[in-house]
Amino acid sequence: EPEVTQTPSHQVTQMGQEVILRCVPISNHLYFYWYRQILGQKVEFLVSFYNNEISEKSEIFDDQFSVERPDGSNFTLKIRSTKLEDSAMYFCASSLTGFEETQYFGPGTRLLVL
Amino acid sequence: QQQVKQSPQSLIVQKGGISIINCAYENTAFDYFPWYQQFPGKGPALLIAIRPDVSEKKEGRFTISFNKSAKQFSLHIMDSQPGDSATYFCAASRYGGATNKLIFGTGTLLAVQP
Numbered sequence: 001e002p003e004v005t006q007t008p009s010h011q012v013t014q015m016g017q018e019v020i021l022r023c024v025p026i027s028n029h030l031y032f033y034w035y036r037q038i039l040g041q042k043v044e045f046l047v048s049f050y051n052n053e054i055s056e057k058s059e060i061f062d063d064q065f066s067v068e069r070p071d072g073s074n075f076t077l078k079i080r081s082t083k084l085e086d087s088a089m090y091f092c093a094s095s096l097t098g099f100e101e102t103q104y105f106g107p108g109t110r111l112l113v114l
Numbered sequence: 115q116q117q118v119k120q121s122p123q124s125l126i127v128q129k130g131g132i133s134i135i136n137c138a139y140e141n142t143a144f145d146y147f148p149w150y151q152q153f154p155g156k157g158p159a160l161l162i163a164i165r166p167d168v169s170e171k172k173e174g175r176f177t178i179s180f181n182k183s184a185k186q187f188s189l190h191i192m193d194s195q196p197g198d199s200a201t202y203f204c205a206a207s208r209y210g211g212a213t214n215k216l217i218f219g220t221g222t223l224l225a226v227q228p
Binding site for chain 1: 150156159
């Protein structure tokens with residue numbers, strides 16, 4: 001069964017450093033999402049992406065964040081200058097279309113900012 | 115208005131019992147209500163979903179009950195099994211919006227005791 005994959009599974013970084021989280025969505029999916037989950041809290045929407053541009057972003061997704069689909073398979077989330085409060089599990093998700101409700105989530109990248 | 119409230123925070127059920135998790139929303143524009151199941155170290159996985167044009171949807175041991183007038187929906191797990199022990203998130207989205215961003219509830223940690 002096709003699945004969303006994410007790398008790395010864990011990332012430890014120093015405050016102020018840049019990190020890039022990578023995702024490979026399901027191959028025929030067209031809509032891509034990033035969510036995050038701070039430890040013990042709910043999953044929060046960050047950004048959605050379609051047709052090589054951001055469709056919607058939350059208040060969390062400030063200028064420190066950016067997303068990119070550099071090729072036909074990868075979808076990346078970059079945090080330019082990490083803060084302690086960026087420590088969280090980051091999930092990538094994809095869906096076939098914007099009206100296909102089922103979003104398939106990857107296993108996540110646990111980011112720890114020291 | 116964008117919030118989805120979920121209760122209880124945690125739930126302990128005996129094997130074979132019924133697990134019931136409740137959610138409430140305020141935004142009447144929401145028209146798609148999925149439930150996600152998350153095991154430790156994994157991403158959320160879609161369990162079952164409902165639209166407001168039906169009051170109930172059943173898939174195997176899992177049933178969603180939906181009360182549009184009360185703006186509430188609930189997940190019932192019949193004949194609960196130890197393998198059902200996980201965190202359950204309700205969510206909501208607006209079908210046909212810019213994107214189907216999911217607004218998640220705060221999660222319920224279910225433990226099914228053998």
